Structures are given as structure tokens and as C-alpha cells.
Amino acid sequence: MRQIKWIILAFLVTFALQPGSIYAAGPAAQVGGQPGSTVYLPIIQNSLPLPPSDEAAQRITLPPGFEIRIFAQNLTGRPRFMAVGPDGQLYISLFGSGQIARLPDRNQDGLADSVEIVSSGLSGPHGIEFHDGWLYVAGIGSVVRLSGPDVNGAFSAPELVTNNIPGSGGHSTRTLHFGPDGKLYVSAGSSCNICVETDPRRAAILRFNPDGSIPADNPFSSDPDVKKQAVWAYGLRNSVDFLWSPSGDLWANHNGSDGLGDAIPPEEIVIPVQKGSSHGWPYCYTPMLGVNTSAEIRDTRLALPSGFTCEQAIPAQFTALAHSAPLGMTLGAGSLFPPEYRTSLYVAFHGSWNTNVIANYRDCKVERILLENGQPIGSETFATGWRPAGAKCGDATTWGRPADVIFGLKGEMFISDDKGGRVYRVIYRP
Numbered sequence: 001m002r003q004i005k006w007i008i009l010a011f012l013v014t015f016a017l018q019p020g021s022i023y024a025a026g027p028a029a030q031v032g033g034q035p036g037s038t039v040y041l042p043i044i045q046n047s048l049p050l051p052p053s054d055e056a057a058q059r060i061t062l063p064p065g066f067e068i069r070i071f072a073q074n075l076t077g078r079p080r081f082m083a084v085g086p087d088g089q090l091y092i093s094l095f096g097s098g099q100i101a102r103l104p105d106r107n108q109d110g111l112a113d114s115v116e117i118v119s120s121g122l123s124g125p126h127g128i129e130f131h132d133g134w135l136y137v138a139g140i141g142s143v144v145r146l147s148g149p150d151v152n153g154a155f156s157a158p159e160l161v162t163n164n165i166p167g168s169g170g171h172s173t174r175t176l177h178f179g180p181d182g183k184l185y186v187s188a189g190s191s192c193n194i195c196v197e198t199d200p201r202r203a204a205i206l207r208f209n210p211d212g213s214i215p216a217d218n219p220f221s222s223d224p225d226v227k228k229q230a231v232w233a234y235g236l237r238n239s240v241d242f243l244w245s246p247s248g249d250l251w252a253n254h255n256g257s258d259g260l261g262d263a264i265p266p267e268e269i270v271i272p273v274q275k276g277s278s279h280g281w282p283y284c285y286t287p288m289l290g291v292n293t294s295a296e297i298r299d300t301r302l303a304l305p306s307g308f309t310c311e312q313a314i315p316a317q318f319t320a321l322a323h324s325a326p327l328g329m330t331l332g333a334g335s336l337f338p339p340e341y342r343t344s345l346y347v348a349f350h351g352s353w354n355t356n357v358i359a360n361y362r363d364c365k366v367e368r369i370l371l372e373n374g375q376p377i378g379s380e381t382f383a384t385g386w387r388p389a390g391a392k393c394g395d396a397t398t399w400g401r402p403a404d405v406i407f408g409l410k411g412e413m414f415i416s417d418d419k420g421g422r423v424y425r426v427i428y429r430p
């Protein structure tokens, strides 16, 4: 009897530790076939720690039931993209200082214990991801990887994976992710606001084997130009982040061009990336705000190449206000948010610096894109409050700017802030 109780208890504890499982107290079912032997189990709630109220809690507005706290602060060197390591700890790239930091929470109080620099001397590290015992880092001009962490938390020196990606100039952040096919995808933005690129790897998503070689099934793998061999998809002015949708499709965002006023082109938030295809830039853009059902239309500043029309470009399925500056994004699956929030897409908006009318200053915030049957149907603000009313997000008065958003292993959300030098942690606690 006692043994059975413990088995049931262990079962409930196990499941209570899974994201989203909340068990209230109450009489358990009869155990052991003995009439009347009701077993009362303890209250087991999957409640994540909530540190005391702080400046983030006071400034940032979230939907009811959500709580935000500063997880780490005084991060120098422009903290940008994050990844969760095999040790369960949070890692972040410090783009400006050439470093990767670990922000461990070993005592599990919801606050980073310290800032541990695990690698230095990197060239503009931005996108980071763990894969197969390695930490891959996308920097300016190369992807490198470090083995680790070892039992002491240490990493090897970086080794080159590939330098077949664009270097500095123009958009310089590089983002990488491994696809469900086990391949390494790297996005590289354009060298300019609007121009015809001479390097085919610009304004593109590239694809490599994990060792940096070119997969045979890349669309241009037999092209005489080794640079073009790496290209998976193009016409993506600056896809700062991308991911795979619930149905396994590659979705990228894209920061549109400047110079057409405050309202156009809309920022392309969900682009269903197609192998070997153009996604429009610099000739075309997705016209509709929100859910888009139209083909791309002309940006008439450049003449179309011979034989190319905007109907051939893959349009975005969902857009946001021009100059919102979508950066990191993630799906809510695996979060410890309420079920309706787990089927959403979350995007860090850096906010605008280049709109003219105050009413058009785009907010620096985290946007929630609502998905239905795996497709975007609308959006709403999830987290806001980093700037005073009427301020530009780059102004000195602005407290911060979200750069990336991911979920940790316990189902909590982390938001990086490359202006305020912070990482925030968001949990749901009704």
C-alpha cells in the first residue's frame, strides 16, 4: 500500500514538473482496491519562483496573470540572441564585446546568479545554438563552434565551421539555427538599404552541413560560384530571425527598407521561406498589413531584372507596421503559459528610429502573433513599457529595447534587451 502511494506520488511529481501541469489538492482515487482507503495527496503545483518586485515589474505591462522581473542586468557589449544549453542554463551573445555569456540560475530563485563569460575574442557573435555537443556561433564573416560545456562548464576554443558567409558592411548580425533536417541555416542581411547585391549570400538564408560543407540538395549546389552554392533562399533584406512552424515550415521575418515613408513597406513577420526562391527584396514587398492574401507589389526604385515579376516572389503571410524592426522570435510551445498562449508566436520588436510623425514611432515591445491551425490570424502587444510616451525607442530616455525572446526549459520566457543591457524573465502566475 505505502509503495503504491509513493509510486502515484512520484508519478504526479513527475508530471507536475512538466510544463503546464498543475495539480490541485484533493482526494485521490481509491488505491489498492481497499474500499474507503482514500489517499490524500499533497498540493503539487508547478509554481516557478517569482523574485520581489523590481523596476521591470513597475514599468512593463503584460496581460493579466503574467509577471516580469529583471533576470540579469548590467550586461555590457549589447546582449542579443539567447540559447538554452544542455546544462539548462541561459546563454547569450554579447555582439559588441565579442563574447558569449552564461547566465546561470543554479539556486533556482528566478535571478541569474552571475555573468560567466564562456568565450571571448569572437567577431560580432550574434546567433547562437547548441547542437550535437557544440555551441555554434554566427559572427561577422564566419560560423564557429565550441565544444561544451564540459563537467566544469568550460568550452573549447572556437573552431571554424565556415567562412562562406558575408562579412561586415551594412547589416552585420548573423543568425543561425539547425533545421529539422539537421542542416545549419544562417541568415545574412543586405549590405545596403536598397540595392542590387553583388554577393549572392547577402539578403539571404544560407544552408550548410553541420561541418560547414555544402549539402548536395541545396538549390544552387552545382553553381560555379561557391558563394551561391550556400544560398537556400533570397530576397530577404534582413531576416534577423527564423524558425520552423508547428507544421515544420521555415518561417523568417524580414526588416523592410527605408525611404518610402512611415507606412510602407510593412514589416514581413511570417514569411514562408521557399527553397531557391526570391522573397521580393529589393524589387517587391508584401503590401497588406496583418494577414496578407496578396502577391508582392513593386518597389519602383529599382528596375525589375529581366524575366522577373513580383508574382514570382514569395509573399509574407503576416506583416506588422512599417519600421517595427522585428528581431528575435519564438513559438510558445513548451512554455508554461496558459494553453492559448502556447500556440502563439512571440516576436521582439526593436522599435523605430526612422519614422517621422510621432504617432508613427513604433514601440519597442514583444508582440504576440496569434496562430490558428498553425497559421497567423492576428496580433496583439504582449509586453510593452520600455519607452516614455512619444519617445523614439533609440532615445536616451528609453529604458530598453527587446532584441530576442525565447523560452527556458522550465517554461519561462526570457527577453533580452540590447539597449538596457538586461535579460528579463516572464512567468505566468494567476
Ligand SMILES: [Ca+2]
Pocket: 104, 105, 106, 107, 108, 109, 110, 111, 112, 113
Ligand atoms: Ca539565482
Ligand SMILES: [Ca+2]
Pocket: 235, 268, 279, 280, 281, 284, 285, 286, 296, 313, 314, 315, 316
Ligand atoms: Ca518580401
Ligand SMILES: [Ca+2]
Pocket: 241, 242, 243, 328, 329, 330, 405, 406
Ligand atoms: Ca528565435
